[in-house]
Amino acid sequence: MAEALPVGQSRRARIGGLARWAGIVAAGLLAACSTVVPRGPVEAPARPTRPQAERPEPVEAGLPRDTQRNRVALLVPLSGGNAGVGRSIANATMLAVLDTGTDKVRITNYDTATGAAAAAERAIADGAQVILGPLLAEDVRAVAPIARAARVPVLSFSNDASVAGNGTYLMGYAPAQSIDRVVQYARSRGVTSFAGLIPNGLYGERASTAFLRSVEGAGGAVVSLQTYGRVVGGIAGAVTRLNAKAPYGAVLVADAATSAAVAAPLVKRGSGAATRILGTELWNSEASLTAKPALNGAWFASVADTLYRQYATKYRARYSAAPYRLSSLGYDAVLLTVRISRDWPVGRPFPEARLRDADGFAGIDGAFRFGRDGIAERALEVQEIQNGATVTVSPAPSGFGR
Numbered sequence: 098m099a100e101a102l103p104v105g106q107s108r109r110a111r112i113g114g115l116a117r118w119a120g121i122v123a124a125g126l127l128a129a130c131s132t133v134v135p136r137g138p139v140e141a142p143a144r145p146t147r148p149q150a151e152r153p154e155p156v157e158a159g160l161p162r163d164t165q166r167n168r169v170a171l172l173v174p175l176s177g178g179n180a181g182v183g184r185s186i187a188n189a190t191m192l193a194v195l196d197t198g199t200d201k202v203r204i205t206n207y208d209t210a211t212g213a214a215a216a217a218e219r220a221i222a223d224g225a226q227v228i229l230g231p232l233l234a235e236d237v238r239a240v241a242p243i244a245r246a247a248r249v250p251v252l253s254f255s256n257d258a259s260v261a262g263n264g265t266y267l268m269g270y271a272p273a274q275s276i277d278r279v280v281q282y283a284r285s286r287g288v289t290s291f292a293g294l295i296p297n298g299l300y301g302e303r304a305s306t307a308f309l310r311s312v313e314g315a316g317g318a319v320v321s322l323q324t325y326g327r328v329v330g331g332i333a334g335a336v337t338r339l340n341a342k343a344p345y346g347a348v349l350v351a352d353a354a355t356s357a358a359v360a361a362p363l364v365k366r367g368s369g370a371a372t373r374i375l376g377t378e379l380w381n382s383e384a385s386l387t388a389k390p391a392l393n394g395a396w397f398a399s400v401a402d403t404l405y406r407q408y409a410t411k412y413r414a415r416y417s418a419a420p421y422r423l424s425s426l427g428y429d430a431v432l433l434t435v436r437i438s439r440d441w442p443v444g445r446p447f448p449e450a451r452l453r454d455a456d457g458f459a460g461i462d463g464a465f466r467f468g469r470d471g472i473a474e475r476a477l478e479v480q481e482i483q484n485g486a487t488v489t490v491s492p493a494p495s496g497f498g499r
Contacts, residue, residue, distance in 0.1 A: 166203040167443055169434055170220035171427070172230035172240065173254075177210035183232060185420050186254065186427035190229065192412060193431035201438035204229075204431070214239040221247045227447040228252065229430045232423075234260050241265045250449045252433070254426045258303070261471035266452060268426045268465075268473050270400065272300065273307035275378035276349065278398035278477045280308070282491050283373060284315040288346035292321045292368075294335050294360055296352045304351035304377065320345060332360050340367030347373040347396075354380045358389040382422040387485050398477045400425075400462035401493045408461050429460030457497050464496045 171190055173183035187206050194204060205223065207216035213236035220228060221243065227250050231237055234257035244251045245264045253260065256269030280291070291312050295301040305322060312319050321342045325335035332352075339348070340363075348364050350357035354376060361374045376397030380386055405425055412420040436458065437451045457466030457474075464476040479491035 165443065166201055167226055167438060167441055167445075167447070168224045169202050169204045170217075170223070170225035170228045170230075171204055171206045172209050172213065172216050172220065172228055172236070173206070173232055173427075174210040175206065175208040179232065180210065182421045182423055183208075183210075185424040186230070186232070188412065188416050189408075189420060189424040189427040190431050192408075192415060193428045193435075196411075197432065197435045199435045199438065201441070201443075202431075202434055209233075209236050213237075214243060216240075217243045221249055225249060226445075227434065229427065229434070230254055237265060248446060250447055250452065252430050252452075254423065254430075258470070258472055263471075264449070266467050266471045266473070268430060269423075270378040270381075270475065271472055272304050272351070272377050272379075273311075274475055275398040275477060276304060276307045276351070277311040277314075279375050279377075279396055279479055280311040280317070280349075281315055282396060282398070282479045283347045283375060284317055288373065289317050290344075290346045291317050291319050291349065292339055292342070292345040292347075293319065293323070293349045293351065294332060294339065294364075295322060295324045296356070297324055297326050301351060304349075308349055308351065327356075332356055333363060336360050336363040336367070339364065343368035343372075345372055347375050349375040349377075351377055352379070354383045354386045354389060354392060357395070358391040361391040361395070381480075387482060387487060389482075390485075392482045393484065395482050396479055396490070398479050400475055401478045401489075402487075404461045404463075425461040429458070429462055429465075432460050433458045455497070463493050466497055 171187060173186050174180055175183050175187065190204055194202075205220065205225070207220050209216050209231045213231050217228065217240040228240065228244055229252050231240055232254045234255045237251065237253045237255050237257070237260040241251060241260065241263070248264075251265045253265060253267050254269055255267055256271050258267065258271060258273070261267045283291075291308075293305065293308050295305045295308075301324065305324075309319055309322075321339050323335040323339045325331040345368050348360075348368070350360050357374060357376055357380075364374065365372055374392060374395040376392075376395055378397075378399045380397045381399035381402070386392070405422075408425060408428060409420055412424070437448060440451070441448055452467050453469075454466065457464050462475065465473045468474050474497070476493040476496070478489050478493035480487040481490045
């Protein structure tokens with residue numbers, strides 16, 4: 098368990114455009130005493146008695162109370178196989194505390210790798226009024242009922258819609274949103290016929306449902322939808338089945354860019370060179386994305402990267418390492434908490450109703466707001482891979498219209 102505390106103003110770092118926010122000595126006195134000899138008979142001295150032992154002040158378990166700041170718990174894996182991303186998120190929250198210069202919140206880190214439920218119980222016992230994290234959906238399932246019983250909201254970094262609601266909010270990038278955004282853009286560019294390559298598993302199932310709904314909503318048609326296992330030759334076999342009904346205007350590959358790069362030349366061989374390859378939000382976290390010539394001309398939707406690049410530069414300067422792409426979720430969670438803390442009296446419950454602000458919030462990843470389902474709705478941009486670089490072809494909106 099570790100704590101992230103703000104430092105003095107001279108040491109506070111700031112990211113341009115992101116945020117511009119802001120002992121008692123006791124003296125003792127000695128009193129002199131005078132002795133008076135009483136007149137009259139002298140009484141025998143009273144029998145000496147043992148002095149009564151003073152009762153010690155009760156010692157409270159957990160962290161000492163903080164009467165100046167509200168307590169915020171960060172639940173992420175700090176050990177084990179996911180420690181890298183967990184520490185990167187923890188570093189990001191510290192950076193946000195420094196950049197905002199806040200003195201309204203105190204963030205304490207708890208390791209979920211040793212047990213997410215136990216971490217939540219410790220955090221609540223320590224007085225946490227809101228929880229940032231966990232990262233993994235299974236950890237959210239373990240934490241949510243504990244937090245709900247204590248009336249402590251959870252701002253998770255998961256993107257699994259099934260764990261949202263009843264006081265649990267998701268800040269993760271929802272695949273349904275990125276799929277809908279890229280489909281809408283493709284339709285605006287004249288694409289009417291679509292096909293999909295979908296991996297087996299939960300992510301694939303949800304991506305498939307989102308894809309079908311998005312294409313229907315955009316007024317297009319899904320001509321073919323093929324699933325595959327992540328085995329040698331799996332995606333190639335799916336493309337062979339897909340090409341039996343070619344041509345298509347665009348083909349969604351609901352998988353990592355590595356898989357899409359394998360499928361792209363096979364798709365174009367059967368459907369035509371003009372066929373667009375569409376990707377999901379998974380592509381934005383792949384450093385080698387632009388080094389895949391087969392994806393030249395592909396479109397994908399994701400959060401904007403402009404402010405993220407500034408953040409990454411600041412992160413590297415402070416921690417001598419590159420941040421994980423997901424770490425921006427931790428930074429933005431702190432920005433959100435700091436904004437709400439302006440109207441959050443110390444010692445009072447976290448004002449959960451403020452999370453449903455219709456105007457939303459601004460962060461490194463752009464504008465976002467929570468819907469009634471507790472899932473963050475994000476303003477996404479569409480990028481195109483062009484000759485070893487990504488170019489924004491449809492900018493993200495700056496906010497949400499009424």
